[in-house]
Amino acid sequence: MFLYAAAIGLIIGKLRKGKLEKIGYLTFQFPLLILTGILLQFFVFILNIGLSDLGSSINDGILITSYILIIAGILSNRSIKFMYLFFIGTLYNFIMLVLNxxxxxxxxxxxxxxxxxxxxxxxxTGNVRxxxxxxxxxxxxxxxxxxEGIFIYPIVLTIGDIILFIATVIxxxxxxxxxxxRKGSNVRYSKQLFR
Structure with missing residues (x-):
């Protein structure tokens, strides 16, 4: 869903006469935290479909660690506008994951x-981990x-996913x-954004 949200955001940005290269001007702190967390989640779900098996406790630990890394990465960039939306969406999904x-x-x-x-x-029957x-x-x-039938594969969304989708578009x-x-920006909220 991230790719679809990013595409929608880029289209809206272009319609509003925005410049694609400005995305590269933002300075992100510790981007590897978020990237590593996302890769770990893919790793766990690939294991879950039977390509390998490290044991439930190890898989659970990797999945929890992935969320911690992503949240830490987001908090490291909290001064960038709208990062709080990514934080809320990710934290919500993490809390629900633990409660379930x-x-x-x-x-x-x-x-x-x-x-x-x-x-x-x-x-x-509990056979999908x-x-x-x-x-x-x-x-x-x-x-x-x-x-279903809209995208290449069926997509299911949580409240956290919806928040993350909206955050990505915005x-x-x-x-x-x-x-x-500007180049090298680390920008905070702008009241002029939607004007």
């Missing part, structure tokens, strides 16, 4: 809309919104259009 027993919660209706009956049954069915009344604790169009951004 280091699993991504998903409502049964959402699972049925996004996945095949076989996969839904595997999730319900990082997904667990949650009650519809607790939709806020996991994925409750699905998109951030990219802002980086292209904000007049205060």
């Amino acid at each position: 027993g280091v699993k991504v919660g998903i409502t049964e209706v959402t699972a049925k809309n996004a996945f095949s009956p076989e996969i839904v049954e595997l999730i319900k 990082y997904f667990t069915i949650i009650p519809e009344s607790r939709f806020y604790m996991g994925a409750f919104l699905s998109f 951030f990219f169009q802002y980086a292209m259009t904000d007049k205060n951004i």
Whole structure:
């Protein structure tokens, strides 16, 4: 979803006569923290589909570590505009992950809309390591919104994911259009952004 959000942000930025090269003017602190965290999450989910198996406790530790690294990276750049949105979205997903027993919660209706009956049954029986069915009344604790047939693969979204999607769109169009951004900028909130 990040790529779709980034694309939308770039399109909006271009429509607002922004400049793509201005994105490169922003100075990020410790970018490897965020990158490493994201790569670790991909690593864990690849292991989860059966390419390898390091054991549940190690996988859980890697996944939790990935969130800690991402959050630390975001906080290191908190002076950059809209980073607080990325922080809120990531922290929300992390808290829900922990509350669900280091699993991504998903409502049964959402699972049925996004996945095949076989996969839904595997999730319900606990055979998909990082997904667990949650009650519809607790939709806020996991994925409750699905998109199928629109994208290359089914997508399920949590409240945290939606916040991160919005944050990405806003951030990219802002980086292209904000007049205060100069080479080497580390810019704070601008009241002129949406004017």
